[in-house]
Amino acid sequence: MTKIYRCVLLIARNHGLDTLMSLLQLKKFNVLAVFTHKYNPKSYDPEKKKRIDYDAFVKLTTSHNIPLLTVDSKSELSKLDNFCSAIEYNFLISISWRYLISPNVFMKSNIGSINIHRGDLPKYAGIEPIRRALENNENEIAICSHNITENYDEGKVLCKAKHPTNYDSRKTLNQNVKRLKDEITPYFSQLTIKSLEMLITKYEE
Numbered sequence: 001m002t003k004i005y006r007c008v009l010l011i012a013r014n015h016g017l018d019t020l021m022s023l024l025q026l027k028k029f030n031v032l033a034v035f036t037h038k039y040n041p042k043s044y045d046p047e048k049k050k051r052i053d054y055d056a057f058v059k060l061t062t063s064h065n066i067p068l069l070t071v072d073s074k075s076e077l078s079k080l081d082n083f084c085s086a087i088e089y090n091f092l093i094s095i096s097w098r099y100l101i102s103p104n105v106f107m108k109s110n111i112g113s114i115n116i117h118r119g120d121l122p123k124y125a126g127i128e129p130i131r132r133a134l135e136n137n138e139n140e141i142a143i144c145s146h147n148i149t150e151n152y153d154e155g156k157v158l159c160k161a162k163h164p165t166n167y168d169s170r171k172t173l174n175q176n177v178k179r180l181k182d183e184i185t186p187y188f189s190q191l192t193i194k195s196l197e198m199l200i201t202k203y204e205e
Contacts, residue, residue, distance in 0.1 A: 002028050005111070005200065006089040009034045010080070012096040015116070015188035017056055019095055022189035024064055029196070031066050032089055035080055037098055038070040048072075074099060084108055091196060094148060095188055106148040112199040113148040114158065116188050118181070121146060121160075125153035131177050133165065140164050141180060143187040145195040158195045161187045 007029050011020060016036070023029045036057050039048040061068040069079050077099060084092075084105045092106050092113035106113035119129020120142035133141045140162045147155030163184050167176055 004028060004030050005091060005196070006030050006032055006087075007091040007093055008032055008084060008087075008089050008109070010092070010094045010097040010101070011035075012037045012051070012098070013053055014182075015185045016095040017053055017060065018185055019093070019116075019189040019192050020057075020060060022193060024060075026193070029091075031064070032087060033067040033069060033083060034061050035069050035071055035083075035097075037072055039072045041098065071099070077102070080105060091199070092148065093192060093196075095192070100150070100152065101148055103150055111203045112196075114145050114192065114195050114199075115148050115153070115155070116191055117144050117146060117153050118184060119153075120144065121153055121157050130180050131173065134167060134173060134176055134180075138165060141184070143184055143191060145191040158198060159191045161191060163187065 005028060007023065009020060009031060011017070011034060020031065020034065023031060034057065036054070038050060038054050040051055042048050057068060069083065071077060071079055081102055081104060089109055090111040092109040094101065094115040097115070117125070117129065118141070119125065119133065121144045124132055130141055143161045143163065144157050145159045146153065146157045149155040163180070165180065171179070
């Protein structure tokens with residue numbers, strides 16, 4: 001009989017959605033809840049319009065009877081804390097999550113908590129890793145899975161994938177960044193599943 005592992009997901013954007021779809025195809029992972037961001041961050045959208053991916057999250061979670069909760073300010077993080085304090089789960093998975101995660105949340109996952117970062121760690125920890133890599137004339141970028149800690153992007157790297165930049169000088173820097181963000185979407189689900197399998201193997205040894 002296949003063992004089922006219980007997961008809480010903190011995800012946004014297309015690569016978060018793609019990872020959710022991949023996990024739902026695997027019978028060994030039970031997604032207990034999805035937390036996402038409904039609105040764009042004020043830093044680049046002063047009107048804080050609804051995210052273009054939000055309706056797709058609603059449709060997918062509804063079709064699988066998965067609770068979908070939104071967090072769009074630090075004051076709303078209590079939704080996450082309260083939910084996680086009331087349940088037991090094996091994994092916490094973070095992709096494009098906007099806020100620091102409380103130790104009460106990430107340490108409660110009894111097998112592991114992982115984040116996927118679209119930059120080579122530790123060199124490109126923090127914001128805009130793809131843009132910074134292009135500005136430094138890197139020939140490739142890395143996507144990393146790592147343990148979640150109290151600070152951004154400081155946990156132990158579990159898995160890493162590399163992707164060529166193929167910088168197109170006919171395009172602007174912003175256009176090259178956007179292209180690469182789209183191109184690396186499949187790595188997020190691949191690294192998530194590979195990391196979960198690694199942690200399960202280690203846990204069961």
